[in-house]
Amino acid sequence: MAEIKPIKFSDEALALSHKIMKRYPEGKQKSAILPVLHLAQAEFGGWLSAPVMDYVASLLSIQPVEVYEVASFYSMYNLKPVGKCVIEVCRTGPCWLMGAEDLVKFIEKKLNIKEGQTTADGMFTLKTVECLASCGTAPMMQIGETYHENLTFEKCSDILDNYKAKGENVSHWRKERITNHSDVKQ
Amino acid sequence: MAKQLLINDLDKEGIATLAGYKAHGGYAALEKAVKMKPEEVVSEVQKSGLRGRGGAGFPTGMKWSFIAKPPGVPRYLVCNADESEPGTFKDRYLMQRKPHILIEGMIISSFALGANTSYIYIRGEMMYQFHILEKAIQEAYDAGYLGKNILGTGYDLDLYVHPGAGAYICGEETGLIESLEGKRGNPRIKPPFPAVKGVWQCPTVVNNVETLAAVVPIINMTGDEYAKIGIGRSTGTKLISASGHINKPGVYEIELGLPVEEFLYSDQYCGGIRNGKKLKAVVAGGSSVPILPGEKLLKTPKGEPRLMSYESLSEGGFGEGTMLGSGGFIVMDEDTSVVKNLWNFTRFYHHESCGQCSPCREGTGWMEKILHKFLDGHGTMADIDLLWDIQSKIDGRTICPLGDAASWPVASAIRHFRSEFEEYVKNGENMRDIQHYYRVNNLQPA
Numbered sequence: 142m143a144e145i146k147p148i149k150f151s152d153e154a155l156a157l158s159h160k161i162m163k164r165y166p167e168g169k170q171k172s173a174i175l176p177v178l179h180l181a182q183a184e185f186g187g188w189l190s191a192p193v194m195d196y197v198a199s200l201l202s203i204q205p206v207e208v209y210e211v212a213s214f215y216s217m218y219n220l221k222p223v224g225k226c227v228i229e230v231c232r233t234g235p236c237w238l239m240g241a242e243d244l245v246k247f248i249e250k251k252l253n254i255k256e257g258q259t260t261a262d263g264m265f266t267l268k269t270v271e272c273l274a275s276c277g278t279a280p281m282m283q284i285g286e287t288y289h290e291n292l293t294f295e296k297c298s299d300i301l302d303n304y305k306a307k308g309e310n311v312s313h314w315r316k317e318r319i320t321n322h323s324d325v326k327q
Numbered sequence: 328m329a330k331q332l333l334i335n336d337l338d339k340e341g342i343a344t345l346a347g348y349k350a351h352g353g354y355a356a357l358e359k360a361v362k363m364k365p366e367e368v369v370s371e372v373q374k375s376g377l378r379g380r381g382g383a384g385f386p387t388g389m390k391w392s393f394i395a396k397p398p399g400v401p402r403y404l405v406c407n408a409d410e411s412e413p414g415t416f417k418d419r420y421l422m423q424r425k426p427h428i429l430i431e432g433m434i435i436s437s438f439a440l441g442a443n444t445s446y447i448y449i450r451g452e453m454m455y456q457f458h459i460l461e462k463a464i465q466e467a468y469d470a471g472y473l474g475k476n477i478l479g480t481g482y483d484l485d486l487y488v489h490p491g492a493g494a495y496i497c498g499e500e501t502g503l504i505e506s507l508e509g510k511r512g513n514p515r516i517k518p519p520f521p522a523v524k525g526v527w528q529c530p531t532v533v534n535n536v537e538t539l540a541a542v543v544p545i546i547n548m549t550g551d552e553y554a555k556i557g558i559g560r561s562t563g564t565k566l567i568s569a570s571g572h573i574n575k576p577g578v579y580e581i582e583l584g585l586p587v588e589e590f591l592y593s594d595q596y597c598g599g600i601r602n603g604k605k606l607k608a609v610v611a612g613g614s615s616v617p618i619l620p621g622e623k624l625l626k627t628p629k630g631e632p633r634l635m636s637y638e639s640l641s642e643g644g645f646g647e648g649t650m651l652g653s654g655g656f657i658v659m660d661e662d663t664s665v666v667k668n669l670w671n672f673t674r675f676y677h678h679e680s681c682g683q684c685s686p687c688r689e690g691t692g693w694m695e696k697i698l699h700k701f702l703d704g705h706g707t708m709a710d711i712d713l714l715w716d717i718q719s720k721i722d723g724r725t726i727c728p729l730g731d732a733a734s735w736p737v738a739s740a741i742r743h744f745r746s747e748f749e750e751y752v753k754n755g756e757n758m759r760d761i762q763h764y765y766r767v768n769n770l771q772p773a
Contacts, residue, residue, distance in 0.1 A: 164487040166401070166444070169527055171509035175492045179451065207509075214511040214681075215492035217451045229452075234413035234614050235570040235657050237671045271495065271675050272413040272614075273452055276570035276655070277577045286454035313454045 148196045154184050158200060171203050174211055178218060183312040187227065188219035216270065217313065224259045224266040226304050226311045229283040232269040235276035244280045245269055247294045251301065264305055285311035329595070330556060331580045332544040332564050333537065337424050343459065345466040348427040356546035357472060360435040361480045368439035372542060374550030376562035381407055381498070381535030382613060382653040384637050387542075393522040394440055395530040403531045404442040405507065406433055406539055408449040408456075409491050409498040412613035413675060414655025417566035418536035420578040422449075422456045425540075426463035430486065432539035434472060435546055437484050440532055444485045448503050451492040460488045495679035499727045500533040502681065513681050514727035537566055558584030561636035565651070571658035574598035585635045587611075588625050590656075597658065604660035608744075611640055612652020614672050615732030617739030618665065619649050645735070646742070665744040666751055669736060670698035676733035687730040690721040694737055701751040711748045715741050 150158060158177045165172040177197055178189065185193050189212050191205075198205040212218045219227070228248065232241050245256060248267055252260050259266040275281045278290035282297070289300050304311065341347025348354070360368050373388030394402060406429065410418040422429055429447070437445045449457050464486055467473045475483050489507055491497050497506040501515035504526045525531020541563060545553045554562045561583035567590070570576045575598035581590060590596045591606070600606050606621035627633050628643040641648045659668065677691035697714050700706045718734035725731070741748065 164485075164489070166527065169508070172489075172507060174509040175451065175506070176490055179490060179492065201509075203509075210511055211509065215451070215494050217493035232671075233675050234610075234668070234672060238571050238657070238659060238663065238668070270452075270493070271678060272411055274410045274416040274419045274450070276414050276416050276657070277568060279570060279576075283452060286458075288455070313451065315454070315458070 148185070148192045150181075150184055150196075150200075154180055162201070170201050171207070174201060174203075174208065175215070177201065178208070178212060179314040182218060183314040187223045187225070187310065187312055188221060219266075222259070224263050225309065226264060226284055227266045227268060228301070229268045229270045229273070231271070231273045231275065231279070231281055231283075233272040236272070236279040236281060239279035241269075241280040244282070244292060244294070244297060247297065248301070251298060264308065265301070286313055286315060329580070329585070330564060330582050332556075333421060333428065333540050333566060334425070334578065334580045342425055343423075343427075343463070345427060345463065345470055348425070352547075353427055354431055354470075354472060356543045357431050357434055358478065360438060360546050361478050361482065365439045365441060368435060368546065371545055371550035372439070375545045375553040376550075376557075376560060377538065377541055377545060377553070378561070378637065379535060380537035380541065380565065380653070382412065382615070384651065387534065387538055390522070390534070391436075391440060391532060393520065394532055395523045396441070397530070401444065401529050402440055402442045403526050403529055404433065404437045404440055404445040405503065405526060405531060405533045406445070406447040406536060407498060407500065407503055407533050408447050408453075408536045409503060410453075410536070411450060411495045411498050412615065412653045412655055413672070414568060414570055414610060414613045414657040415653045416568045416570075417578050417654060419453055419456055420568075421536060421540060421566065422453075423459055426456075426459050427467070428540045428543055429460075429536055430463055430467050431472075432542040433486060434467075434477070434484060435542050436532075436534065436539055437486075438477075438482055442532075443483050444487075446507060446526075447486070447488045448497070448507055449488055449490055451490045454490070457488055457490055464488065494681075495675075496681045496727070496729060499729065502727065503533060504531065511681070513683050514729075516726055556582055558634065558636050559638055561638060561651075565635070565654055567635070567654040567656050569597050569656045569658070571656075572601050572604065572660035572663070573658045574601045581635055583634075583636045584639075587633045587635055587640075590635055591625075591658070597656075600658065600660050602660075604662065606658065607661045607663055608659045608665060610649075610655070610657040610659075610736075612650045613655035614657070614675065615728075615735060616650040616652045617645055617648075617735050618669075618743065619739070620743050623647060623743070624649070645739070649739070665740050665747050666698065666701050669740045670695065670702060672736050673698055673733065676729065680729060680733070684725040684730060686721045686724045687733060690717050690730075691733050693717055694733070701748065704751070704755045706748070706752045708749065708752055711741060711745065711752070 161176045162170040162173045194208040195205045198208045280292050281290040336351045369391050377387045378384040494512045496502045497512040499514050502512040506512040521531040557563050564580050567579050579596050592599045609624045610618050628647045637651045640651045673695045677695045680687045680691050682688045718737040721730045722734040
């Protein structure tokens with residue numbers, strides 16, 4: 142484990158979370174919980190530990206339990222540590238018709254992990270998820286904000302090799318892509 | 328060429344930007360709408376006959392007319408961009424390629440409803456489209472289409488994108504409202520309807536992406552002209568997401584009333600079944616609607632050609648018909664196992680049940696387990712009746728329609744493909760799906 146650091150957003154993330162809170166009416170800052178948890182997940186290694194959730198509760202001036210119950214309801218929040226790169230393969234209906242099950246098996250074999258597990262080098266976590274609204278380009282997987290569509294074993298293999306070569310942390314939320322229009326208010 | 332009102336001009340350069348969108352007639356409807364009275368805009372939408380494109384098909388103008396207007400209480404418009412019905416991917420397609428049509432439609436609709444703050448609730452998974460919308464909204468603010476005193480009318484509107492975090496149930500409008508308030512997406516008991524008490528207990532209208540986008544052509548061409556497109560009470564155009572075993576999967580904009588056979592086989596649309604296979608079954612409106620065998624989909628019980636419209640697809644009721652739903656058109660060829668497909672859908676509903684109502688929370692899990700049993704080669708004839716019994720006890724007994732959505736695929740699969748279930752029972756071990764068996768029991772194939 143890395144050294145224990147106090148849980149705190151970077152100045153940039155803190156400013157962004159305040160900006161997000163301003164998008165909701167006065168006193169309704171609890172509404173910002175989903176975006177702020179996405180932000181927290183991106184800030185703190187791709188998952189939400191109890192101290193991180195407590196920190197988010199303090200930011201939003203709500204009780205920690207209000208954050209726990211939300212974080213445990215939505216499938217995008219990881220409540221356990223994950224690899225740098227979380228592979229989310231769609232397993233529902235149309236993707237299944239087009240071979241998603243075999244694709245999952247292929248990835249399991251290639252990375253030598255089972256669904257839900259993380260590779261020993263901490264690079265990849267494999268998840269299966271429900272329909273990602275990409276049925277016309279099935280089978281598909283999501284890594285970070287990117288959809289990789291019309292997958293074949295070869296294509297999938299190349300994509301994963303590419304991520305491995307880069308070795309970067311990949312998350313859904315990229316804070317540099319948020320614009321400033323909430324400043325327009327007032 | 329079929330009429331296209333929403334996904335036209337997608338090949339034009341820069342159509343995703345404000346400048347490109349304006350160059351092809353964008354924001355003309357807004358300029359027109361702000362010169363009208365809000366109630367005139369509502370009346371145009373009523374005249375157009377537009378029906379909710381998210382699945383329920385409720386008349387949009389009527390929904391708008393229900394909004395309560397207590398003095399001093401803010402009203403809200405929320406766009407439902409939580410597209411998660413399996414088989415549906417039209418909203419994601421539209422938002423990614425032409426974000427400004429949604430934004431323009433939302434400004435006009437907010438103006439009509441008297442909302443000064445509106446939200447687009449987008450699936451958390453669609454972060455890419457989230458960023459596209461953020462950028463487009465910024466452009467609209469810079470151009471004076473959003474913010475204070477829009478186009479010099481004195482009307483103010485702030486528009487924000489709100490990401491979800493992965494929950495099918497948040498596509499249900501009261502689940503979505505709970506989620507927007509920062510809670511678990513547990514649907515509310517109705518009444519009160521959102522039009523009276525919605526987000527933060529204020530009057531709220533929730534509309535699908537495609538519905539709000541359709542307001543733009545309605546204002547441009549007038550409601551009466553829009554109502555001339557389509558057939559009967561199914562007016563206008565509809566985006567259909569075609570997927571599964573077809574030659575040309577993708578999003579198609581059709582004029583409602585197009586024959587199903589033409590949609591499925593013509594090269595302009597799906598282009599027929601891939602690999603020269605035969606058609607077995609189709610789920611015509613997203614995973615929740617009843618599955619139909621090919622021949623029942625193409626012809627109504629009266630033997631007439633079935634059309635892509637709300638009425639024609641539901642002709643024959645649940646016994647012989649299905650629904651247009653969200654327009655998620657999932658095609659299965661002759662090699663598909665209906666039982667296994669059903670297991671996949673049922674697993675989905677079990678996973679996505681919010682857990683508030685016992686029939687849905689427990690029932691979806693029981694059905695998934697029984698379907699496992701068939702696939703493992705241990706199903707019995709009594710299990711078919713048991714499945715039927717469970718689904719009939721979920722249908723209509725839950726707060727929100729997720730329970731119904733979970734039971735209809737089961738009921739229709741047994742109704743139309745009972746012999747396939749019996750096959751799994753009779754052949755036992757031979758029918759056992761070894762791959763499936765290994766997977767669920769966490770075994771490695773030898």
